Amino acid sequence: MSFKDLPAGARPREKLMAQGAAALGDAELLALLLRTGVAGKNVLQMAQELLDGFGGLAGLLHAGLDDLKRIKGLGGTAKRAELTAVLELARRALAERLKERAVFDSPEAVKHYLQLHIAARPHEVFAALFLDAQHRLIALEELFRGTLTQTSVYPREVVMRALHHHAAAVVLAHNHPSGCAEPSRADEAITQTLKAALALIDVRVLDHMIVTRGQTLSMAERGLL
Structure with a gap:
C-alpha cells in the first residue's frame, strides 16, 4: 500500500510540504524513504514495525544490508541501498560537524x-x-x-x-x-x-x-x- 492509498491527513509527503520536516515523526520520515508498504500493511505501518524491530532510530542506524534484507518488503536491493545510503549520510554529517568545530x-x-x-x-x-x-x-x-x-x-x-x-x-x-x-x-x-x-x-x-x-x-x- 502506497501513499496514495492513505487518507489525505495521514500522508507524510503532504504533511512535510505543509508543515516542514520537523513536524513529522520518525515513522513518517522513514515512510517517505520506503515509499510503499507490502500486502496488507501500509507504508506507515511498515515503517513503525521497522523502527520497533531495530529498537528505534539508533538501532536502525546500525543496521547493515544483510540485517535489512531479512525484513519483509526490503528484499529488493534498490530500497535497501537507498535506506543504507541515507543512514550513512546521517553518520557522516555529524562527523563533518565535529571535524570542523571543537567538540x-x-x-x-x-x-x-x-x-x-x-x-x-x-x-x-x-x-x-x-x-x-x-x-x-x-x-x-x-x-x-x-x-x-x-x-x-x-x-x-x-x-x-x-x-x-x-x-x-x-x-x-x-x-x-x-x-x-x-x-x-x-x-x-x-x-x-x-x-x-x-x-x-x-x-x-x-x-x-x-x-x-x-x-x-x-x-x-x-x-x-
Missing part, C-alpha cells in the same frame, strides 16, 4: 554522534574519539569489544592509536547494553588508568561517555574525571 562547542553533537555509532550494539564496545589541538575530531575508533575490565582494555593500545593520529586529546566512550548509564567502579578505574597512561605522552582525556539507547552520560559532567 565541546557542541557537546550534544558528540553525544548524538556516539548514539549513532555504539548505542545499539548488543555487546560492549570501547571507543575513543581522537582530537587535534583545537579539540576537533580526527577519528573515531572502536578499540575493544566484550565485557570491559581493566584487563580487557589495554592502555598500551590506546596510547599507540593516539600517537598514530597525532592526537592532542581524546574522549573515551563505551556503551552499556543493559540500558543503565550509571558508571561502575570498573568504569572509573579504567578512566583513571587511561588518563595516567595518556598523560605520559601529553594527551589529555577530556571525557569518558557512557552510552545507552537514548542516553549518553558524561563522566566529566559528573565530576568523575
Whole structure:
C-alpha cells in the first residue's frame, strides 16, 4: 500500500510540504524513504514495525544490508541501498560537524554522534574519539569489544592509536547494553588508568561517555574525571 492509498491527513509527503520536516515523526520520515508498504500493511505501518524491530532510530542506524534484507518488503536491493545510503549520510554529517568545530562547542553533537555509532550494539564496545589541538575530531575508533575490565582494555593500545593520529586529546566512550548509564567502579578505574597512561605522552582525556539507547552520560559532567 502506497501513499496514495492513505487518507489525505495521514500522508507524510503532504504533511512535510505543509508543515516542514520537523513536524513529522520518525515513522513518517522513514515512510517517505520506503515509499510503499507490502500486502496488507501500509507504508506507515511498515515503517513503525521497522523502527520497533531495530529498537528505534539508533538501532536502525546500525543496521547493515544483510540485517535489512531479512525484513519483509526490503528484499529488493534498490530500497535497501537507498535506506543504507541515507543512514550513512546521517553518520557522516555529524562527523563533518565535529571535524570542523571543537567538540565541546557542541557537546550534544558528540553525544548524538556516539548514539549513532555504539548505542545499539548488543555487546560492549570501547571507543575513543581522537582530537587535534583545537579539540576537533580526527577519528573515531572502536578499540575493544566484550565485557570491559581493566584487563580487557589495554592502555598500551590506546596510547599507540593516539600517537598514530597525532592526537592532542581524546574522549573515551563505551556503551552499556543493559540500558543503565550509571558508571561502575570498573568504569572509573579504567578512566583513571587511561588518563595516567595518556598523560605520559601529553594527551589529555577530556571525557569518558557512557552510552545507552537514548542516553549518553558524561563522566566529566559528573565530576568523575
